[in-house]
Amino acid sequence: MMKIQMVDLKGQYAKIKPEVDQAIQNVIDTTAFINGPQVKTFSADLAEYLSVKHVITCANGTDALQIALMALGLEQGDEVIVPCFTYVATVEVIALLKLKPVVTEVDPDTFNITAELIEKAITPRTKAIVPVHLFGQSADMAAIMAIARKHKLYVIEDTAQALGAEYVGIDGSSKKAGTIGDIGCTSFFPSKNLGCYGDGGALYTNNDELATLIRKIANHGQAKKYHHEVIGVNSRLDTIQAAILSIKLRQLDQYCKARRDAADYYDQHLAGLSWLQIPKRHQNSTHVFHQYTLKLVDPVDRNALKDHLLSLEIPSMVYYPIPLHLQEAFKTPDYNEGDFPVSERLCSQVLSLPVHTEMETEQQDYIIAGIKSFRK
Ligand SMILES: *Cc1c(COP(=O)(O)O)cnc(C)c1O
DSSP states (O other): OOOOOSOOHHHHHHHHHHHHHHHHHHHHHHTOTTTOHHHHHHHHHHHHHHTOSEEEEESOHHHHHHHHHHHTTOOTTOEEEEESSSOTHHHHHHHHTTOEEEEEOOOTTTOOOOHHHHHHHOOTTEEEEOOBOGGGBOOOHHHHHHHHHHTTOEEEEEOTTTTTOEEEOTTSOEEETTSSSSEEEEEOOTTSSSOOSSOOEEEEESOHHHHHHHHHHHBTTEEETTEEOSOOOBOOOOHHHHHHHHHHHTTHHHHHHHHHHHHHHHHHHHTTOTTEEOOOOOTTBOBOOSOEEEEEOSOOOHHHHHHHHHHTTOOOBOSOSSOGGGSGGGOOTTOOTTSSHHHHHHHHHEEEEOOOTTOOHHHHHHHHHHHHHHOO
């Protein structure tokens, strides 16, 4: 049996090596390292995959979120609603732009923000909502969009973990996660569901004006060289990364399926254990399992479980150990320990198991047996 890893990028690469190597070599041969034709091709490929009008690539997922917020023309102190239980990037860019992050609880079972929780956090200064489609499934976008319209708020979807997930609307039509709000943002960090071989990110929108502005902001605030109309940033996807991503995009549905199959297998074998809860799936979204995250519901010493698994050479990870409002950098007098009990509890309950595109049944059987040998 192969050594078990949280993600197996090497095994994934081995299957597409000739194509990828050739694509990288082509970029080097033409030396079109910055904004080569492959960047445009990949943007078009991704737009087609997502059925979205505009895809604008950039340097990473955090930049995508920052550029999206910059495009909304918000003013200092304007409030942006974010979930308390998420990766730090989401709140970081809000604070950097001198906007005010307003954190909200999440649903204890799906780990996602909900329309009801958002509505409670809305004030006259609220301007935008950033739902994060955590671990691979879309938040309930129909309900979130209804709240946003009612209060005239922008919606920026953080799709860094859910690229490829499908959201099924009330009318039964399905849309890709990230294409429902005003702007969708994603990351091509190597371990993400569509990962490149370095850093990368993208924004998507169906709004022509926003697309033009986003393009400008990501390129030093210029549409025409040396004519800087707005303050921008320098955020580009490397040509080499774009070339790799076009190849990997063709595999994305297969990658999502492999992750989902692995998750189904875990579900089948772990559902019977009374001391943990398998990931709950949204009714209106497919799940692409960026993470397969268990919730330890009976008092279980998580560290002891982690150590037990590690003694069997089974890695596991805690995403995330500290809620946003208790992070040193984001502490404010507005929030105290105990203010977000659901998120705080989740931080001590969650444990993510290895899930990736190259999982073998034999590995999963070994992991499942390892968990059961900790406690029946
Ligand atoms: C990975 C991630 C990001 C940031 O992406 P980078 O490319 O690493 O900057 C943002 N939000 C979420 C939820 C993420 O998982």
